[in-house]
Amino acid sequence: MIIEWKYEETEPRMLKTFLKEKKISKKMLAKVKFRGGQLEVNGEEVRVRHTLNIGDTIRMSIPIEPANPYLKPSEKPLDILFEDEHYLIVNKPAGVASVPSSTHREDTMANRIRGYVERNYYTHKTVHVVTRLDRETSGAMIFAKNALAHSMIDQKMRKQEVEKLYQAIISDVLIENHDFIEAPIGRTADSIITREVRADGKPSLTEYWVEERYSHATLVKVKLHTGRTHQIRVHFSHIDCPLLGDNLYGEESDYFFRQALHCSELSFQHPFTEQFLKIYAPLPNDLKELIEVLRGK
Structure with missing residues (x-):
């Protein structure tokens, strides 16, 4: 390149x-x-x-970047929201991990990107994951096509110049139309996975707007002002309004079986072209169907 x-x-x-x-x-x-x-x-x-x-x-x-030999390509398709010579933004489905782990090795978003890169004969074959989502969270993810593109957008991420907006369904009726949740988040003492609000945690700020209220739930738009692990899930659980279906920070639902969370919008100034991009990821069918169920209750 x-x-x-x-x-x-x-x-x-x-x-x-x-x-x-x-x-x-x-x-x-x-x-x-x-x-x-x-x-x-x-x-x-x-x-x-x-x-x-x-x-x-x-x-x-830029030096040519070879593929990681330990990252196996997946033939599963991608829902592409934006692509140019520098970046690839895709709509991740729920149930797919962002990157491989000991429990999910061969069909993560990174594997799918590796397969896509090979099928399209790209010169640079290294997969650069810019933003991640929890396995059961759906929505927009950014991948960079080379190390330079990754470095430049990562600098924007560090300066909070990449705005991420989420939609979530909360298992209670929120009173305020617009509010902030500001509470420090840290790792729980007995787990490497879960997080909690604690005095010695890192400063964390979540902003939300109510989009629709139901009899026992609320659809909200959420903006992260900090990027802590599980931040949205932890903050809403902290105010006794956990996400619907979030059995890690709330309770299991009888009719929805993942946390009701979707990364619906990404916006940033393109580091190379300086064009302002606003990328939308439409709600997946399971969340659309959930909203219809809630409207009928």
Whole structure:
């Protein structure tokens, strides 16, 4: 992959400084230098201390990334919401893990992306998972197509410049149309999986808006201002309104058998094109059917 820029500043500047302003990390520059990439100015290979002048054309080639031999490709199809040469955003179904683990090895979203990359003969074959979802949570997930794309959007994630909105169904009727849940979250003492609100936890902030109320439940839109593990599930359980079907932080449901949670929207400024993207993931059929059941109660 080749990235190209035109230097339009009137004052000379070191290439290293220019690349830093373009959010190219030191780690990425090391890959370019030692793993087969290249830096060129006006068609000639240069080092990062090269001085740029107005009108110069800068080209950076990214080393080819081989596939992980331990990640098996899956032939299962993808529901693609957005794709360009840098990113692939898909709508994950409930019941599929994001990445392999000891209990889910061969049919995760990472496996499906690996299969998709092979079927389409992409040059870069490494799977870069940008955002993850719990196995039973559905919705939009971002994958990067190369290490540079991953690095650049990861910087946006760290600065909270990638907005994620969820839809959830809460097993109680919420009074406030709009509110915040602010409570620190940490790991429970007796588990490596579950989390809880605790005084020594990390600061955590969840914002929600009521979209529809039912006799014993509420459909809400949720925005995460922090990204803690299980944050939405823990916060709503903390206010005694666990997600419907969430048997980890609430109670099992007689008519819905996963946590009623869906990542419905992602929005961010594209790191390369600077286009503002707003990607929608429609509700899956099981949540649509659940809403119809609740409306009829």
